[in-house]
Each structure stands twice: as C-alpha cells, then as structure tokens.
Amino acid sequence: MKNFKQYYPTTVDEAAKYLKENPKDTYIVGGGTDVIGAMKDFILPTYPVALVSLDKIPGLTGIKEEGDYLIIGAMTKVEDLAMSDLLKSKYTCLAEAASRTASPHLRESGTVGGNLCQMTRCWYFRHNNNQFDCVRKGGSTCYALTGETRFHSIFGLTKMCAAVNPSDLAPAMVALNAVAVTNKKEIPIEKLWSFAVPGSTTLDHDEIITSFKIPKFTGKSCFYKASVRRTIDFPIVNGACAIDASGNARICLNAVAMTPHRCTEAEETIKGKSITESLAAEAGAAAVQKAKAIPGTGTSNEYKIEIAKGVIKKVILGCK
Amino acid sequence: MKDKDEEKAVLSRRQFLKDAGIVLGTSAVGSAALLSACGTNEITKTDTVTKTSTVTKNVTTTVVEKETLPLPIETENGRLLISFTVNGKKFDATVEPRETLHHLLHEQLGFKSVKTFCSRGGCGSCSVLLDGRPVLSCMTFASSVGGKDIWTSDGIGKEMPELIEAYIDNECMQCGYCTPGFIVTAAALLKRNGNPSTDEIREALAGNLCRCGTYPVHIKAVHEAASAMGGK
Numbered sequence: 001m002k003n004f005k006q007y008y009p010t011t012v013d014e015a016a017k018y019l020k021e022n023p024k025d026t027y028i029v030g031g032g033t034d035v036i037g038a039m040k041d042f043i044l045p046t047y048p049v050a051l052v053s054l055d056k057i058p059g060l061t062g063i064k065e066e067g068d069y070l071i072i073g074a075m076t077k078v079e080d081l082a083m084s085d086l087l088k089s090k091y092t093c094l095a096e097a098a099s100r101t102a103s104p105h106l107r108e109s110g111t112v113g114g115n116l117c118q119m120t121r122c123w124y125f126r127h128n129n130n131q132f133d134c135v136r137k138g139g140s141t142c143y144a145l146t147g148e149t150r151f152h153s154i155f156g157l158t159k160m161c162a163a164v165n166p167s168d169l170a171p172a173m174v175a176l177n178a179v180a181v182t183n184k185k186e187i188p189i190e191k192l193w194s195f196a197v198p199g200s201t202t203l204d205h206d207e208i209i210t211s212f213k214i215p216k217f218t219g220k221s222c223f224y225k226a227s228v229r230r231t232i233d234f235p236i237v238n239g240a241c242a243i244d245a246s247g248n249a250r251i252c253l254n255a256v257a258m259t260p261h262r263c264t265e266a267e268e269t270i271k272g273k274s275i276t277e278s279l280a281a282e283a284g285a286a287a288v289q290k291a292k293a294i295p296g297t298g299t300s301n302e303y304k305i306e307i308a309k310g311v312i313k314k315v316i317l318g319c320k
Numbered sequence: 321m322k323d324k325d326e327e328k329a330v331l332s333r334r335q336f337l338k339d340a341g342i343v344l345g346t347s348a349v350g351s352a353a354l355l356s357a358c359g360t361n362e363i364t365k366t367d368t369v370t371k372t373s374t375v376t377k378n379v380t381t382t383v384v385e386k387e388t389l390p391l392p393i394e395t396e397n398g399r400l401l402i403s404f405t406v407n408g409k410k411f412d413a414t415v416e417p418r419e420t421l422h423h424l425l426h427e428q429l430g431f432k433s434v435k436t437f438c439s440r441g442g443c444g445s446c447s448v449l450l451d452g453r454p455v456l457s458c459m460t461f462a463s464s465v466g467g468k469d470i471w472t473s474d475g476i477g478k479e480m481p482e483l484i485e486a487y488i489d490n491e492c493m494q495c496g497y498c499t500p501g502f503i504v505t506a507a508a509l510l511k512r513n514g515n516p517s518t519d520e521i522r523e524a525l526a527g528n529l530c531r532c533g534t535y536p537v538h539i540k541a542v543h544e545a546a547s548a549m550g551g552k
Binding site: 001002003004005006008010029032033036037039040041051053055056077079102103104105106108109230231232 | 391392398400416417418420439440441442444447450453454455456458459460461463464505523524526527529
C-alpha cells in the first residue's frame with residue numbers, strides 16, 4: 001500500500017467536518033475489510049490521500065429495541081447481529097443474513113454500515129491496478145458485456161454497468177423496511193444505493209450513516225443465499241422475505257442488479273393467500289418475468305434467473 | 321557441542337511441537353487475563369482521551385465527558401504512536417498509517433506465528449484475538465489497535481496447553497502453516513462456548529483454509545480440547 005494520512009475523529013461531527021474540508025480523495029473506514037483489500041489491489045479510481053476511521057467514535061454500536069423501532073448502530077460488527085438472540089427470535093432474516101456473510105473472521109471486524117455500503121465485486125472493476133478502465137471508473141466500456149458475465153446483473157444495466165450489489169445484509173434490510181439514519185437525514189433503505197463510486201451509495205461525501213432503524217416486526221422472515229461455497233463467498237443470488245402479522249409481504253433479491261431488487265410481483269402473488277409450495281413457485285416465476293440474461297462471450301448468466309426463482313420460492317416457504 | 325547437535329537431531333517432531341507450543345509465549349500472565357480478554361465482546365473503555373491543549377498553559381488536561389478508546393498520537397513523519405498489549409505484555413510502537421496489524425506483529429515485533437499468506441482476508445492464517453474477537457490481522461489497520469488486547473497463538477499455546485495437546489494428538493498439521501490461525505480461532509470458540517457441537521466447530525473454523533486438507537481432525541481436536549478443559 002502507498003502511504004496516506006489516517007484520521008481518528010471522536011465524534012461524527014468531527015468526521016463530517018474533516019470530510020467536508022477535504023473533499024478530494026478522503027474515504028471513510030468502518031471495519032476496513034473492504035477498503036484495505038481495495039487499497040492493496042489498487043482498484044480505487046483515485047488512491048486515498050486520507051482515511052477517516054469511525055473506529056474511535058463512541059455510541060455507534062449496539063442492537064436495541066427502542067419505542068417502535070429496532071435500532072442497530074452502523075458500527076456494530078456483523079457477527080454481533082448473527083449472535084444476537086433478539087434478532088434470531090424476532091428479525092430472523094437479518095440474523096440469518098449476518099451469519100452467512102463472508103467468513104467468521106471478517107464478520108468480527110466488518111460492520112453493518114460497511115457491509116451495506118461496500119463496493120461491487122465485479123471482476124473487471126476489481127482487477128488489480130485499475131487495469132480495466134470501466135464505466136464505474138470513468139471509462140466508456142463495460143468489459144463484462146463482452147466478457148465473463150456469469151455473476152453479473154439479470155435485471156438490466158445501470159448506466160451501462162452490469163455489476164451487482166454483493167451485500168448479504170441488504171435484502172434482509174429491505175425486507176424489514178429499514179431506514180438508514182445519517183448525520184444529515186433519514187434515508188429509506190431502498191433509496192440508499194446508486195451507481196456512485198466508491199461505495200455504490202447515494203450518500204454525500206460528508207454524510208455518515210450512524211444507525212439503522214427497523215420498524216418493530218412481529219411476523220415471520222427468512223433469508224436464503226445461493227453461493228458456490230458456504231463460507232467466504234459472495235452470493236450468486238440471495239434473497240429475503242418478511243411477512244408481517246397482518247399478512248403483508250416484502251420480498252427482496254440481491255446480487256441480481258446494481259441495487260437490491262424488490263420483487264413487487266412476487267409480493268402481489270402471495271398477498272392474502274395461504275402459502276403453499278405451488279404458490280411460492282408461482283411467486284418465484286412472477287419475480288423473474290422481467291429478468292434477462294447478459295450473454296457475454298464467455299459463460300452466460302442465464303442460470304442466475306433459475307436460481308433467483310428458486311431463492312424466492314425458498315424464502316417464501318421459510319415464512320410459512 | 322557435538323552432543324547438543326545430536327540431541328537436537330533426535331528431538332522428536334512431537335516433542336518439538338509440544339515445546340514450541342509451550343515455550344514460545346513471551347510473557348507469563350495468568351489464564352484469567354486471557355479469559356477476561358476472550359470472555360467479553362465489549363470494547364475496553366478504561367483509558368480516556370487527553371486532548372493536548374495548546375492554548376492554555378496552566379490547564380494540562382481537558383475534562384473528558386465521554387469515555388473513549390485511546391487515540392493514536394501523531395509523531396514525526398506522520399507516524400502514529402500506539403500502545404497495546406500482546407499476550408499480556410505491554411508494547412508501544414510507532415506505525416505508518418498504511419501498516420496493517422499483521423505487519424506490525426510479524427515484521428516489527430517478531431511474532432512469527434502470525435502467518436503471511438493471502439493478505440486479502442481469505443484464508444485465516446494471520447488470525448489473532450483482538451479484544452477476544454478472532455480477526456484477520458492482514459485486514460486490520462495497525463493504528464487502530466491502540467489500547468486493545470491482542471493474543472497470538474504463541475500466547476494462547478501457553479495459556480491453553482490442552483488445545484495444543486489435542487492438536488498434537490490428532491496430528492492436525494501436515495505442513496503446519498495454517499495451524500496458528502486454526503489455534504487462534506479454536507481458542508476464541510472455546511472461550512465463548514466451553515462445549516461446542518460439531519456444527520458449531522465447523523462454522524467457527526470455516527474461515528481458516530488448509531491446503532493439506534486436515535479439516536476432519538480439527539473437529540476431533542477441538543472436541544478433545546473442550547473435554548480436557550472440562551467445559552470451562
């Protein structure tokens with residue numbers, strides 16, 4: 001790694017002030033598991049001049065129910081979510097998603113905020129030393145379109161980019177209708193992601209997520225991740241379904257597009273009906289109606305559509 | 321001299337590993353220290369920030385309202401001074417902001433049991449306990465560990481001889497390169513859960529890769545260590 005400046009603020013305001021005063025090439029670090037890898041491989045569009053670590057700011061961790069909400073601090077370690085009895089019993093899909101994220105070691109240092117704001121794993125974007133000048137790095141070509149697309153988007157391109165969002169916590173957060181609380185405003189979770197580089201989020205440069213608010217949930221929820229290996233792997237497709245006490249469902253797929261993909265068609269299909277295997281399969285088919293494979297010149301990602309169908313079926317049946 | 325060499329030659333692999341496990345520790349501290357380090361997931365909130373006040377001469381320390389972790393102190397050339405404990409022994413070190421914890425432990429302080437392998441957080445060879453959490457030292461900035469308690473497999477070998485014995489008895493290593501990482505992860509598991517099930521062990525060790533494929537024996541060894549330690 002090249003050298004840079006490391007800044008340890010003790011309050012969120014201090015961190016935001018520093019980011020505002022140094023708008024160029026300053027990056028936020030939570031647990032560091034994404035940014036350290038990115039810096040070792042030299043894949044950031046511009047190399048950081050300074051890193052602002054949120055490590056020493058008190059009050060950004062913890063999982064607690066407060067009033068009508070479950071509050072999760074943005075710097076809470078992912079493993080704490082996986083271990084939490086409260087999440088396991090009431091917010092099952094979030095605990096399951098956390099327990100399937102990366103490897104146990106990475107979960108111990110990776111944070112919730114960092115997991116949701118991580119950069120894409122597209123292998124052209126991640127190629128060492130910025131070898132591919134892709135759209136996300138300011139170029140004009142998406143190399144995946146004429147290359148290997150086996151893990152790429154099945155729900156179209158975003159600004160000519162075929163990459164997908166790799167987060168495991170994202171679909172669970174969307175299914176539970178979370179809200180990201182930043183130092184400036186509250187963002188409904190579905191509006192958190194965009195094409196922006198780095199981080200893939202709509203956050204301003206000096207905007208820092210402090211916590212996530214999830215409305216108290218009393219229904220059933222389920223998460224499923226299809227991946228090549230069980231641990232230390234990113235999803236081929238993952239998804240979560242949450243059906244609340246009054247029977248309203250929220251279903252979300254991830255790793256299928258640049259942003260987590262809410263499956264309203266599947267939600268409509270199961271609305272007000274008792275869940276059966278055939279209904280779940282029907283919902284799965286409805287969810288991928290608009291899906292379209294990118295052929296590429298190597299392996300096509302057509303198989304992902306079938307997997308997405310299966311994931312939807314599994315998560316709906318998991319809420320039975 | 322010749323005798324000594326001969327002695328060395330006949331030293332069995334088993335004995336060598338036993339010794340390595342027991343002798344490598346750098347300092348003697350009670351098991352209680354490791355227990356307390358591993359038992360809680362809380363951040364230690366003992367030290368406080370002392371903001372250096374350049375304005376006033378008569379006031380040396382500012383009133384600190386919130387308890388926070390100690391911050392690194394910037395020294396010359398942008399290096400950061402941090403103090404922390406490794407295997408119960410206190411260390412002060414200056415690090416560059418770009419240095420990882422792995423670099424600090426392996427290169428600067430000479431803890432060679434913290435292995436270099438993938439350097440990308442994929443293999444678990446560089447695992448250490450950081451305030452009781454098994455983390456990858458290659459994916460942790462050295463400057464962030466100020467005030468924290470670090471345990472490497474050297475220290476763990478000394479504090480948990482039952483685990484080392486179980487690893488030797490089950491021949492858990494072939495080339496042995498991944499073993500320190502496994503020891504750290506297994507120790508973290510045993511400190512949290514005195515009597516883990518096979519599934520729990522598999523899940524806990526899932527982040528450690530072994531090229532020789534010794535996975536099945538690790539599960540046996542951790543079971544044995546757990547019963548030898550009496551589920552404490």
